[in-house]
Amino acid sequence: MANVLRNSAKFGFSGVLSQLSIHSRHGRECVSPCFSLQQRNNSTSPKIKVDLDSSTGVAVLRMQSPPVNSLSLDFLTEFCINLEKLEMDRSCRGLIITSTLSKVFSAGLDIMEMYGKSPERCGEFWKAVQEMWLKLYGSNMATIAAINGSSPAGGCLMSIGCDYRIMVDNPRYSIGLNETQLGIVAPFWFKDTLVNTVGNRAAELSLELGLLYSAPDALKIGLVDQLVPEDQVLSTAQDTMSKWLAIPDHARQIDQCVYIIYNTSPLPLDHARQMDQCVISVCIYYI
Numbered sequence: 001m002a003n004v005l006r007n008s009a010k011f012g013f014s015g016v017l018s019q020l021s022i023h024s025r026h027g028r029e030c031v032s033p034c035f036s037l038q039q040r041n042n043s044t045s046p047k048i049k050v051d052l053d054s055s056t057g058v059a060v061l062r063m064q065s066p067p068v069n070s071l072s073l074d075f076l077t078e079f080c081i082n083l084e085k086l087e088m089d090r091s092c093r094g095l096i097i098t099s100t101l102s103k104v105f106s107a108g109l110d111i112m113e114m115y116g117k118s119p120e121r122c123g124e125f126w127k128a129v130q131e132m133w134l135k136l137y138g139s140n141m142a143t144i145a146a147i148n149g150s151s152p153a154g155g156c157l158m159s160i161g162c163d164y165r166i167m168v169d170n171p172r173y174s175i176g177l178n179e180t181q182l183g184i185v186a187p188f189w190f191k192d193t194l195v196n197t198v199g200n201r202a203a204e205l206s207l208e209l210g211l212l213y214s215a216p217d218a219l220k221i222g223l224v225d226q227l228v229p230e231d232q233v234l235s236t237a238q239d240t241m242s243k244w245l246a247i248p249d250h251a252r253q254i255d256q257c258v259y260i261i262y263n264t265s266p267l268p269l270d271h272a273r274q275m276d277q278c279v280i281s282v283c284i285y286y287i
């Protein structure tokens with residue numbers, strides 16, 4: 001295990017790994033002074049609302065950016081700041097992500113961010129998209145997506161960036177990486193995350209045809225883990241989270257980290273990240 005960790009650090013997962021080695025969240029003796037006196041920490045910002053219950057160690061992050069929780073630069077920045085705050089708070093061990101909007105979890109990247117913007121702005125936007133994925137997929141918290149509406153493209157990426165997905169059992173809600181249907185191409189790390197979720201063949205079909213799956217079909221291919229009635233999505237996520245948190249954090253975190261290292265292309269490496277950012281910014285600029 002020590003070798004794996006050393007190698008992974010060499011290959012660029014040092015951020016994740018150093019966090020792993022510095023603090024386990026289970027049996028934590030060192031609680032952030034900011035939050036230790038509070039039973040519940042609530043913070044509200046325009047597009048995202050976070051409720052952290054310090055007694056359970058579970059935070060619920062609600063996306064509340066009408067009409068469709070599209071991932072604009074502002075939204076992504078807020079999302080990442082909230083994630084970072086929770087990540088640094090030792091009292092928080094689990095994160096549930098959901099939406100306050102009816103029918104939509106997230107419509108994915110904000111299309112207006114990809115139209116007629118300067119190369120600098122495109123670069124900034126894409127960096128924020130990368131950041132969202134790196135922070136979520138590499139999180140030390142146990143993460144569950146409570147998908148209470150449609151979740152195409154970037155919304156699907158956000159969902160599969162979590163450890164577990166619970167979706168409302170409604171055939172009208174769809175989820176998938178539908179980029180090719182829009183005439184664009186999902187970057188390689190979208191692909192990796194999908195392959196890690198549904199396997200190679202299903203991912204290949206899904207990406208090339210830009211398939212959007214209804215909730216029942218998403219369950220069939222393993223794109224989501226569980227379907228529940230609309231009014232039970234959050235309570236099921238809370239129940240499921242308690243099972244995840246019964247596992248010692250360090251064991252879950254190291255297991256996840258090793259899995260990511262062996263199954264994901266090296267976006268966390270600076271040069272890969274910059275190259276991806278550069279290619280996508282140019283693509284967006286010329287759309």
Ligand SMILES: CCCCCCCC/C=C\C=C\CC(=O)SCCNC(=O)CCNC(=O)[C@H](O)C(C)(C)COP(=O)(O)OP(=O)(O)OC[C@H]1O[C@@H](n2cnc3c(N)ncnc32)[C@H](O)[C@@H]1OP(=O)(O)O
Nearest residue numbers: 067068070107108109110111150152153154184185186283
């Ligand atoms: C070689 C070429 C390389 C090219 C490189 C490109 C670089 C990027 C590469 C890939 C990355 C892609 C990831 C993405 O996420 S792309 C975004 C894809 N998103 C979608 O396809 C979703 C589109 N939206 C929907 O399907 C629906 O809106 C839905 C979420 C199902 C909700 O449906 P409904 O409730 O019926 O709502 P409306 O459709 O009526 O929409 C309401 C208003 O919201 C606006 N809207 C919808 N989606 C977006 C969006 N993604 N960004 C911004 N705005 C959005 C919609 O226009 C309506 O606005 P209005 O009321 O003003 O008309």
